[in-house]
Amino acid sequence: MTEMALLLCCSWAVLLYSYVQAYENLALLKPAWQSSTLWSDTADRAVDGLYTDLSEEGGQCAASSLGQTTAEWRVDLGHVHSIHHIAIHYMTDSTTWDKENAVKQYRLGFSVYISNTTDRQEGVLCFRDTSYTRSTIPNPVYINCPYHGIYVIYYNNRTHPPYPEGYSGYAGNDLCEVEVYGCPSPGYYGQNCSLECPQNCQDGYCDIVEGTCFGCEHRYIGSRCTHDCPEGLYGSKCLQNCSxxxxxxxxxxIKTGHCNGGCQVGWTGVMCEKGYHISINHERRTY
Structure with missing residues (x-):
């Protein structure tokens, strides 16, 4: 049983190592911000590449002020990137990372968002902790996050009591390093970021692993947006009916919905959406 556990552990470590080698840390030395700061533990320390000392005194960690009901930290990747996974290295306060570690209570219940703006609510929720306890929250935390965006936002709050057992009444970040792994150039996917996304993907972005499109440009459908709309349909996702x-x-x-071959008698407009009739005076009146 011990040998099997060791094998699984080593296999996971090898897989993670291959991912780290294949993708680039997009957050390294990028501009960072946090909602409050404890002493000199500024937001940029979580993207400086240093996390050999996970203590508060080590000068390698960002930390929010004490007694906060919300704690938010974010990094600006500069432009839209395709992300594969995120690694979060927490401050341990120079003590063993076990259930007795008091700082764990401030981490539980955290969320991670990917957004194109600084407003997390305008982005996509990548991860929300609903199950970790003081006994089970790991350090570091690895999060699969196959989305694309400009900002990676870490958020925690204590605004809606009661809280699960083990939670503090206050929120904190205390991040020694946040690594955001993905492709450095937009529009590429694969472990070496060497494959171009299909040309008809919406905005040129696709799943960083599979290369499937998140959406299609007008007139195309399919997981890789390679198929035209079926006859009689047009527009985004081919959901609109020709007249x-x-x-x-x-x-x-199939792109604009404009009618082929003009209109039937009594109808006009590029989509033949306007009806008309000829009066006794031979005047055309639309309706």
């Missing part, structure tokens, strides 16, 4: 009043009913441009 039945087109000169050729339900035949239109």
């Amino acid at each position: 039945v009043t087109c000169g050729e009913p339900r035949r239109c441009n």
